[in-house]
Amino acid sequence: xxxxxxxxxxxxxxxxxxxxxxxxxxxxxxxxxxxxxxxxxxxxxxxxxxxxxxxxxxxxxxxxxxxxxxxxxxxxxxxxxxxxxxxxxxxxxxxxxxxxxxxxxxxxxxxxx
Amino acid sequence: xxxxxxxxxxxxxxxxxxxxxxxxxxxxxxxxxxxxxxxxxxxxxxxxxxxxxxxxxxxxxxxxxxxxxxxxxxxxxxxxxxxxxxxxxxxxxxxxxxxxxxxxxxxxxxxxxx
Numbered sequence: 001x002x003x004x005x006x007x008x009x010x011x012x013x014x015x016x017x018x019x020x021x022x023x024x025x026x027x028x029x030x031x032x033x034x035x036x037x038x039x040x041x042x043x044x045x046x047x048x049x050x051x052x053x054x055x056x057x058x059x060x061x062x063x064x065x066x067x068x069x070x071x072x073x074x075x076x077x078x079x080x081x082x083x084x085x086x087x088x089x090x091x092x093x094x095x096x097x098x099x100x101x102x103x104x105x106x107x108x109x110x111x112x113x
Numbered sequence: 114x115x116x117x118x119x120x121x122x123x124x125x126x127x128x129x130x131x132x133x134x135x136x137x138x139x140x141x142x143x144x145x146x147x148x149x150x151x152x153x154x155x156x157x158x159x160x161x162x163x164x165x166x167x168x169x170x171x172x173x174x175x176x177x178x179x180x181x182x183x184x185x186x187x188x189x190x191x192x193x194x195x196x197x198x199x200x201x202x203x204x205x206x207x208x209x210x211x212x213x214x215x216x217x218x219x220x221x222x223x224x225x226x227x
Contacts, residue, residue, distance in 0.1 A: 094212025099168075
């Protein structure tokens with residue numbers, strides 16, 4: 001079974017600065033990879049996904065993520081954060097042999113003025 | 114995101130009460146899910162339904178009883194809950210039961226057990 005690790009529990013970033021959130025997974029084949037965002041009091045919203053092809057994927061709200069097979073990573077990036085990006089971010093992994101997703105424990109992002 | 118609607122948004126109940134959580138999706142999806150979200154823990158999958166048929170019960174205690182009358186509606190009936198059951202309960206739906214089908218989430222029901 002696959003597993004997901006988000007090494008950073010909490011990240012604080014200044015508005016306008018760049019942001020990178022780390023995600024590492026454990027799975028033998030090419031996984032299906034997702035990033036979700038959860039704003040306070042809301043459910044999870046899909047930011048982007050990777051199944052195959054170009055390893056750099058673009059998502060909504062100006063986010064992008066890069067799949068690196070050699071590092072078993074799928075890190076999320078944004079060049080310039082806005083105060084509205086303060087939220088909790090979840091990485092999730094699925095595989096073709098199972099319909100279940102494995103979620104990481106999440107990274108909380110705080111944006112300071 | 115208004116595709117998946119959960120009610121109520123907040124629920125406080127005693128350990129001997131019976132209550133139900135409701136989820137409705139307006140996306141035309143065939144699969145629906147219940148997750149439990151506790152602070153700083155990964156989402157825990159509880160139940161999965163595909164075309165109204167339960168395909169997953171992830172070792173959930175019997176005090177949680179799901180019901181899926183059709184592909185658009187999902188309920189979670191609660192009875193004799195424990196304090197450790199306090200959490201955010203999230204409903205999700207997807208086009209099909211496959212991990213390459215993105216799941217769409219509701220805003221959750223915040224459950225507090227007294």
